[in-house]
Amino acid sequence: MSTLLRKATQVEKADVPRRFVFLLLDKFTMMSFAGALEPLRVANRASGVALYSWALAGEGGLEVRCSNGAAFKLDMGLDEIEREDVVLVCGGLDIQRSTTKNVLNWLRREARRGVVIGGICTGSYTMAKAGLLDGKKATIHWENQDSFLEEFENVKLTRSIFVMDGNRWSTAGGTSPIDLMLKVVATDHGENLANTVADQLIYSSIRTDQDTQRLSIPTRIGVRHPKLSQVIQMMENAIEDPMSPADLAEDVGMSTRQLERLFRRYLNRSPKRYYMELRLQKARNLLMQTDMSVINVALACGFASPSHFSKCYRSHYNTTPYRERGTQGMPSPGIGVRLSI
Template sequence: MTGNDTEEDLKALVPKGAAYQPVESPGPTRAYAFVLVPGFTLLAFTSAVEPLRIANQLSQKPLYRWHLMSPDGAPATSSSGIEITVGGALSAQNKEVRLFVCAGNPAMAAGAPAVVGAVQRHHRFGGTVGGICTGAVALAKAGVLADRRFTLHWENQPGFCETFPELEPTLSRYEIDARVITCGGGAAATDMMIALIAEDHGAVFAAMVSDMCLRPATLGVEPTQRSSTSAVMKSRSPLLVAAVNLMRTNVDVPLSIHDIAEAVGGSRRQLERLFVSQLNETPAVFYRNVRLDRARNLLATTDLSIAEISTACGFEASSHFTRAFKARFGIVPTKLKGRPDQLVQ
């Protein structure tokens, strides 16, 4: 759909359905434009579009319309290999349109010059811009995230922070900060859209849309993207959970096990017993693996060199990092797919 939709075009946006929720004084049809970047996450994209379709169906009014674009106008291929036909190439949009960049892996694909330029122009002329999954990369390169609350998928946050050290994403599922809107992708795109629908047409109507999505209404709640450390580890030990959280937040400059034990209110011996009994690893081995997992993430999501990644993950020497990496993953860092730099082994 475009900004020149006829009455028949708008009627086509209103599918039939059994459920009905009236909307008083709906106002003009609100518009969205989705830029599908190669490798975009299909789940996140559909999770953003479907609440708009459901809103139209429930109200039996064209509350929303949407337009799909790709950088070159060709069908966009998602990360699952499914192609989506778009309405055309990137083009200027009216400032009332909310422009969202839908991306996935590789995360930096969203930083293509044409996409970044479209975001810059739209925001400069008063439009709202958004990022879904790793779409925040385009917003970062466009210079619109400074002093804004924003987020992107937790998997890509370490690489993002290394690439844009002056920007700090939140761990929220979505963020709405004036004319900048972002979400972590996946089902969080639905949470974000329902929050926007609530702003447009009220909490009662948005809750009905949420029910149609078979999800609980959580307006006003700001859950984080990931389960808590205690839930993932299935541990109820506050000491162990606190120690693991400290390790995960101190990767570039590792703490000593003694300092960690002291910080969480235990002894080193007590911490070692807890780790071995509940995780089958010593604290030192667990901590090293946390740092190596971060390194693997950076290898997959950034263009940083091996030496830079080694330093960012708390290894004093690249040779030490390489040996530890191979011991954990069975492959040296330079052999991972797509690594342009080579390190003498």
């Protein structure tokens, strides 16, 4: 690294590196974990100082596999850590299953000792299950938001890419942990170092906790039409109590026939069909991610009866809600690769 770069990122030598303990849950997401870890490594390299250290922890203390099947060797089990450490709970697929009693007890114990604890991707679910997010602002991957809201009413869930509410942090997964850790580096050692880390990662647009995680509706659907976007937003906000096409059309100042033509032209389906697909997608998320009864899932998605729900679900997904739930937790083939960090 050039002398000029070292001067630009010069920081005072830390007496003790700030340590991050990554709690790797079974089937955690590799991308989100790497997004949290790599900024720490690059900060050390860019500054020429050991500002941060880290350890990989997990139940059993031996190894854990991430969602793509790669195995990671662990540094420790659920051992007592220092109060100055930061715990980052790295979740991914089948988060309910990997949120074990031992993990919950460990998190509660460390929380009582005042340790900063954060959730990566679906790790926020595990924190909430441990009661660590009650009354706190938090976020989780958009795909898990519906089920999270149903289960944890005392958490102030947001759609931000990351949240730092006192000593409780959370991120939405994907690349959002990079933004969280750049914020940490900036707070600890200044914006210059954080910007240098971002440059090294070729991360050209640093986001803040004011940024939301999902693409805008026009970007998602590939159409820039203000009234169409407005109607879709209304649909997404009224899943449990669906609005009629006539009411949707009236609220955006057009006739029902005009609304039909708008959806046919840009989305090749009727408003009713599009709305049904939104509701069924939420239903599938709830079936796969919660223990809610099929009847309660149907009600949460605006279906008046389980029979109607089952009929619509079968028509769209070619299976019944009951069978869908039965396919949860099917083992995925492991990948014969072993990684150690």
